[in-house]
Amino acid sequence: MVTREPFSLCLQERHLKTSQTQPAIFAVILLTAISCTSFAQAAKATTSFTGDLGYVSATGNTSLTTLSAGDKIVHTDGDWSLTQLGAYVYGKTNAKESANQLRVEGRVDYALHPRFGVFVDGAFERNPFAGFNRRTDENAGVRWKAIVSPDDSLSIDVGGGLTQESDADGTSPSYASARLAANYKHSFSKTAYFQELAEYVPNLQTSGAYRANSESALVAPISSHVGIKMSYSVRYDSRPPTKFGTTDRVLTTGIQISY
Secondary structure, eight states: OOOSHHHHHHHHHTOOOOGGGHHHHHHHHHHHHHHHGGGOOOSOEEEEEEEEEEEEEEOSSSOEEEEEEEEEEEEEETTEEEEEEEEEEEEEETTEEEEEEEEEEEEEEEEEETTEEEEEEEEEEEEGGGTEEEEEEEEEEEEEEEEEOSSEEEEEEEEEEEEEEEETTSOOOEEEEEEEEEEEEEESSSSOEEEEEEEEEEBSSSTTOEEEEEEEEEEEESSSSEEEEEEEEEEEESSOSTTOOSEEEEEEEEEEEEO
8 A cells, every 4th residue: 555645745736725716626626536546556446336217207187297317436446435426306397397406426535444534525516496506515524434234334424614505596605514424224135225314514604504414215126236216305404595495305216226
């Protein structure tokens, strides 16, 4: 295993000074971390892919179309791990758009210990029906694998970073935020499992302002690579943009493909 000096040097060379370029900074960090993984020498690298797809169409007395799609790619090379996530929900009711939600995320982890590591993370989200046209989060922190067993796992993230928004009410808040997240998974078999994700993101500059998100998912296998997935997500914003509600709930059912 080589030292971490090349990774630090790569980050230092791309350091930017202005606060207006914060999103660009984290984009550079993520790309740099990906390129610098070549310094980590591992016996074997692994890559996994999971794709989700759900579709509903109803006509007659009710005209409804709903599409949900998502993906997760994880590439592990020694102590390094790169994760890419994507999720999209689109819907029409009576020929009028009623949902259009997009979220993409990239994350780089480095294991300092089998149960302890550090990470950098960048995410982009758009949901005009929740009151924001754009939201970006850039975070860094530590990860702890609290439970590691054949059937159960629990990891906890603690960190902080920056959030920038462009809201439907014309405001563009930008603020420092903290982040506490948990990821629990219980496996019934090799391909059947229950997973619970939870996230708490407080605004460090406005008292009482925070976001809380959760997702519960159950996967039942059809074959070794195909399963049926049901998920229920809740996204809560204590201080939503003007004239918008605090809570969004999404229930999806579809096919999951894993390799």
